[in-house]
Amino acid sequence: MIVELGHYALVLALAVSIYQTVVPIYGAHVGNPRLMELAAPAAGVQFLLISFSFAALIHAYVTSDFSVLNVWQNSHTAKPFIYKITGTWANHEGSMLLWVFVLSLFTLAVAAFSGNLPQSLKARVLGVQGAIASAFLFYIVAVSSPFVRIPEGRVPLEGQGMNPLLQDPALAAHPPMLYAGYVGFSVAFAFAIAALLEGKVDSAWGRWVRPWTLAAWTFLTAGIALGSFWAYYELGWGGWWFWDPVENASFMPWLAGTALLHSAIVVEKRNALKTWTVLLALVAFSFSLIGTFLVRSGVLSSVHAFATDPERGTFILAILALFIGGSLFLYATRAHVLKLEGSFEPISREGALVMNNVLLSAATAAVFIGTIYPLVYEAATGGGKITVGEPYFNMTFGALIFPLLILLPIGPLLAWKRGNLRMVLGRLKVAALLAALVALAVALALGAGVGAALGIAVGAWVFFGAWEEWAGRVMLFRAPMNVVMKRIRTMPGHLWAMTLAHAGVGLVVLGAIISTTWKGEVIMAMQPGQKVQIAGYEVVYKGMQQATGPNYLAERGTFEIFKDGRLIATDFSEKRTFLGRRGMPTTEVALLHRPLGDLYIAIGDKSPMGRTVRIYFEPMIYFLWLGALMMVFGGIIGLADRRFRVGIAERTESKVAAQAAE
Amino acid sequence: MTSGVEFWLLAGGLTLVVLLLLLAPLLRRPGKALARAEYDLAIYRDQMRELEEEIAQGLMDEEAAGRARNEIAHRILAADEARRKAREQLEGSGRGTVFVSIVAALLVPAVALAVYVQKGQPGRPDMPLEQRLANAAQNNDLAALIKRAEMKLRQKPDDLRGWLAIAPAYERLGQMDKAVEAWRRAISLSEKPSAALYNAYGEALVRASGGKLTKTAVRAFRQAQKLEPGDPMSRYYLAMADLQAGRKKQALTALKRLLADLPPDVPARATIAKQVAELSAQPGRKAPDSQGAVAAGPSPEAVRERMQAMRNASPxxxxxxxxxxxxxxxxxxxxxxxxxxxxxxxxxxxxxxxxxxxxxxxxxxxxxxxxxxxxxxxxxxxxxxxxxxxx
Amino acid sequence: MTRKQKRTLMLIGGLVFLGVATGLILYALRDTLVFFYTPSEMSEKLAEHEITPGARLRLGGLVEKGSVKLMDDGVIRFTITDTAKSVPVTFKGILPDLFREGQGVVAEGRLQSDGTFVADTVLAKHDEKYMPREVADALKKRGLWEHASKQQNAAPTAAAASGSY
Known part of the structure; x- marks a missing residue:
């Protein structure tokens, strides 16, 4: 009966979410503190109900309860235990439940960590979160329920199995991370709506929004990196970013969120850029909604997806219209209420942050247009198909992001209000020198074109610039060692966060440029015993064998890798055919990590001339993952910074304590 | 139905707990509300403290520090002013009534119930696979029994007994391809496979191919002969193979010999005797040319029919x-x-x-x-x- | 500079940037767009002179059964068809794993004046249902690709949909 109780809990959660929307927002409107107080318990109840419902679905998956349609469609008894659990969200219905689960978790967190939030703001934020939850829960319960049962007596004994491509550890963690990112921006969105309702955005508002934005950004960064890593080693094509609509859908909220992260700083520090920041918060979450829905429903690749499932399509459009259209309408009618304040110099910290926002927004727009254009074209021409491919994105995104990267090390060194550009550039001498040296060395040693050399110079400039700013802060080489150590220890978390994240961006740029410029590629049909040279390695194909896994059969190709005539590794690449789902086999690549890059071997099909083998050398590709890791790590350290958490309760207590001590 | 009662008790309890949690704050005395400005003030004081820390660390020059200090001080003054005004206002707040929340809370179970009875199947029990398999014997559920055996075999694919048990079960369900595979696995796993095992494999192959004696099937029956010379079952099928291949005379001889060797109380005798009689009755009749080789022997369908007869109709x-x-x-x-x-x-x-x-x-x-x-x-x-x- | 002048200057700077960014996007769009056609659509467009031989485009359809031939020089010839019209394609390189006769495929390359299509990329990147989306859409319009999706969600879906009591 757990399934039905889970279903009931979900429906109950829908009812509670409506309550959570109506009561606090009404209470805040009329200024009744007793009504506003009801928001937090509702958030708690909401979380408990959705957790129970989600757990019930996971339980159905783990016990292979094929009386649940969703389990039957997506699970299989032979699946390893871990993928029975992750299979829960590897499909549309289950992933939507995961989405609301993460939403309820964030709402609970807002309720729990809101000691420093004014009551009316807290009530409105939780109310808006409740509204988002109601829309999603209504969608799930009405047209996308994971709890639909198969009639008794017709319940099959075996499931159809999960898409084999998704049976992978990185992809098991990818959706929860991504959703935590998407959903995290709902908090910034709720704060923005609450501010519009309240008619007040000030420095304090900026400070409240920042940690939530940072949390969302950190999760989204991790989610995108995991997805990219997965595409790299699971798809067998050796690439890590394809400007695919699905990837763009998660990249757009990231870009908008990054802009929001920076503009919120200006709000806090200078009490300026307020209407813009509110707009960014709305836009970041709107892109998150688009990312969530359009990817899962397949609409991004074709308008026809609507036609195949009109019920869901209409629902999705209605939700998008409600939240995106509704919030923008509210913005248009209420934004003028927010008091404008302060003008500022172009050469200043806030000036640099505005440039950051302008460039990031333009880059977001470029990606958005490229992603949406084929859809618009298809709708406008009645079915015409076009492709906007990598060249478009490389050209526009590259051109817009290049000046941003140049500016990146400079911004943090500029003073607020009135900066001195010459002095700042003087403090980046070492980074400039190192960047030039690295680019020159690489260009001379490997023969790079102007573009690649420039790219490497910029990446190194960002990376070393971030560290030079850090070095200046801790007075490296300018103060005695013990002073430096003390400064390193006492450096506040948000500054560490900045240094790590910026240096991470530098690494990602370096990884991207190097791995695409000097990628080695051999695609050929090989006979057992045949050798091939790539990037100084010799790869010998030894032949194929049969292998079995827990729920798949595999053809396994064995490869020996030699360097300077010495055997350094024996590795395997497999083609796996999974039980349950007939269809295409998945590729398991042989990956050999070396200091200079990855050797990447993927077997393909049989051909008349032998076995198709794709071998790539991906130089320095781990810079990408390392850079992403640094960004995520920076985000985590920033979140741990205590200044985000000092609440009013703590303040008053310490004040009382201070008075008592006097 | 008891499970229905149980379900509604649990669901009702859950609803009740939810209502209590939702409305619990109304039972408490309301906490003292603070004005927005109080919170702002706390934040600005934090900002000021952090600024001082940064200045103390020497991260800012004098000029910038002064500007920042000024700005925050300005905010603090403004917030303080706002706080004083708000104190007076706060006294008059609290319009709207708590009644709204009670009505809204009572709507929660109403909405939940109305939606759930539409969408759910109240009280319908779970059907975890393991439980279904455990109850399979009780419920006489052959498919579930087979599923259980299959899952065991997936974990222990070299379990000879398992394959021997599952093969006839597949045959009963008419899943001949799987039966063939099971017999094949059983043969490859036995140290000394018996003639009976090869016969079973061969028969399954014949049934799987709709009565046609494929090369693989013939090989299986030959193997049975080798292991147990004179074994009647394989002799019969080998004769049928001859017949299908158009070697009618050989087939007839083999069948006659088989008939002679069989003890009188074997029920299959009748079938074979009938077949021998049929074959001997038309020795001179020429096979229609158009039918070619197939016509020379019994069609696969005919073999299947006879097998069926030997099996006494249905499996x-x-x-x-x-x-x-x-x-x-x-x-x-x-x-x-x-x-x-x-x-x-x-x-x-x-x-x-x-x-x-x-x-x-x-x-x-x-x-x-x-x-x-x-x-x-x-x-x-x-x-x-x-x-x-x-x- | 007065405050007002400064503000005007910043405004102008912003507008210039906006113009440059828009120009860049429009230019890139015009320059990098690739159109997708089925063989029938392609012959229509050719007849209407909307495209000329030499244009870069994507051609999608089914690989005609029995049409795949490997030439001595390593060139692969096959025919892409939408059952109404067919186009001969040549391609030099390694075909993707999912390339099969009778299955959907997308070739990117240039149409020659003799009517053959020289592909430099052959894609058989599939969605869950193992059919390139553009091809699936194009075929659906012709009503050719219904059975495949029906096979996927066999009986119990329909059963559950009709009887969720």
Whole structure:
């Protein structure tokens, strides 16, 4: 009966979410503190109900309860235990439940960590979160329920199995991370709506929004990196970013969120850029909604997806219209209420942050247009198909992001209000020198074109610039060692966060440029015993064998890798055919990590001339993952910074304590 | 239905708890509300403190520090002013009534109930696969039984007994391809596969191909002959193979010989005799040219029909018949335990039917019957080992 | 500079940037767009002179059964068809794993004046249902690709949909 109780809990959660929307927002409107107080318990109840419902679905998956349609469609008894659990969200219905689960978790967190939030703001934020939850829960319960049962007596004994491509550890963690990112921006969105309702955005508002934005950004960064890593080693094509609509859908909220992260700083520090920041918060979450829905429903690749499932399509459009259209309408009618304040110099910290926002927004727009254009074209021409491919994105995104990267090390060194550009550039001498040296060395040693050399110079400039700013802060080489150590220890978390994240961006740029410029590629049909040279390695194909896994059969190709005539590794690449789902086999690549890059071997099909083998050398590709890791790590350290958490309760207590001590 | 009652009790309890949690704050005395400005002030004081820390660390020059200080001080003053005004206002706040929340809370179960009875199936029990498989024997659910065996075999694919048990079950369900595969696995796993095993494999192949004696099937029956020369089953099928290949004379001779060798009480005799008679009745008749080689022998359909006849129609009936025979044999051996061949046949039959316990029982009884006969015991033990019944 | 002048200057700077960014996007769009056609659509467009031989485009359809031939020089020839019209394609390189006769495929390359299509990329990147989306859409319009999706969600879906009591 757990399934039905889970279903009931979900429906109950829908009812509670409506309550959570109506009561606090009404209470805040009329200024009744007793009504506003009801928001937090509702958030708690909401979380408990959705957790129970989600757990019930996971339980159905783990016990292979094929009386649940969703389990039957997506699970299989032979699946390893871990993928029975992750299979829960590897499909549309289950992933939507995961989405609301993460939403309820964030709402609970807002309720729990809101000691420093004014009551009316807290009530409105939780109310808006409740509204988002109601829309999603209504969608799930009405047209996308994971709890639909198969009639008794017709319940099959075996499931159809999960898409084999998704049976992978990185992809098991990818959706929860991504959703935590998407959903995290709902908090910034709720704060923005609450501010519009309240008619007040000030420095304090900026400070409240920042940690939530940072949390969302950190999760989204991790989610995108995991997805990219997965595409790299699971798809067998050796690439890590394809400007695919699905990837763009998660990249757009990231870009908008990054802009929001920076503009919120200006709000806090200078009490300026307020209407813009509110707009960014709305836009970041709107892109998150688009990312969530359009990817899962397949609409991004074709308008026809609507036609195949009109019920869901209409629902999705209605939700998008409600939240995106509704919030923008509210913005248009209420934004003028927010008091404008302060003008500022172009050469200043806030000036640099505005440039950051302008460039990031333009880059977001470029990606958005490229992603949406084929859809618009298809709708406008009645079915015409076009492709906007990598060249478009490389050209526009590259051109817009290049000046941003140049500016990146400079911004943090500029003073607020009135900066001195010459002095700042003087403090980046070492980074400039190192960047030039690295680019020159690489260009001379490997023969790079102007573009690649420039790219490497910029990446190194960002990376070393971030560290030079850090070095200046801790007075490296300018103060005695013990002073430096003390400064390193006492450096506040948000500054560490900045240094790590910026240096991470530098690494990602370096990884991207190097791995695409000097990628080695051999695609050929090989006979057992045949050798091939790539990037100084010799790869010998030894032949194929049969292998079995827990729920798949595999053809396994064995490869020996030699360097300077010495055997350094024996590795395997497999083609796996999974039980349950007939269809295409998945590729398991042989990956050999070396200091200079990855050797990447993927077997393909049989051909008349032998076995198709794709071998790539991906130089320095781990810079990408390392850079992403640094960004995520920076985000985590920033979140741990205590200044985000000092609440009013703590303040008053310490004040009382201070008075008592006097 | 009791599960329905149980469900509504649990769901009702859950709803009640939810309502209590939602409305609990109304029972408490309201906390003292603070004005927005109080919170702002706390934040600005934090900002000021952080600024001082940064200045103390020497991260800012004097000019910038002064500007920042000024700005925050300005905010603090403004917030302080706002706080004073708000204090006066706050007294008059609290319009709207708590009644709204109670009405809204009571709507929660109403909405939940209305939606759930539309969408859910109240009280419908879970159907975890394991439980279904555990109850399979009770419910006489052959498909579930097979599923259970399959899952076991997936974990232990070299379990000979498992394959021997599942193969006839597949045959009963008519899943001949799977039966073929199961027999094949059983053969490759037995150390010394018996003629009966090859016969079973061959028969499954024939049924899977709709009565056609494929090369693989012929090879299986030949293997059975090699292991147990004179084995009637494989002889019959090999004769059928000859017939299908157009070697009618050879087939006829083989069938006649087979008929001569068969003991008089074998039920299949009648079928074979009929077939021999049919074949001998038309020795001179020329096969229609258009039909070619196929016409020279029986069509696969004809073979299948005859097989069916031998099996006494449906596989279920055949199974029942075999079971009857086996039970008869068992009863006979109880009264008349000196028949070694009978015992061996019984043990094998029990095993092939998947009745492992009964096979073991038969094994014990056979050992008792021949406790003094070392030779016989050896044969019994070797059969037990071959079937995987020993110890 | 007065405050007002400064503000005007910043405004102008912003507008210039906006113009440059828009120009860049429009230019890139015009320059990198690739159109997708089925063989029938392609012959229509050719007849209407909307495209000329030499244009870069994507051609999608089914690989005609029995049409795949490997030439001595390593060039692969096959035919892409939408059952109404067919186009001969040549391609030099390694075909993707999912390339099969009778299955959907997308070739990117240039149409020659003799009517053959020289592909430099052959894609058989599939969605869950193992059919390139553009091809699936195009075929659906012709009503050719219904059975495949029906096979996927066999009986119990329909059963559950009709009887969720």
């Amino acid at each position: 279920e009936d055949r199974m029942a018949m075999i079971r009857n025979m086996v039970e008869g044999l068992d009863a006979r051996l109880r009264n008349n335990p000196e028949d070694l061949a009978g015992w061996l046949r019984l043990i094998r039959a029990r095993k092939v039917l998947g009745e492992t316990d009964k096979a073991r029982d038969a094994l014990t009884r056979a050992r008792q019957a021949f406790s003094g006969n070392a030779d016989a015991l050896k044969r019994i033990d070797s059969l037990a080992a071959q079937l995987g019944l020993s110890s």
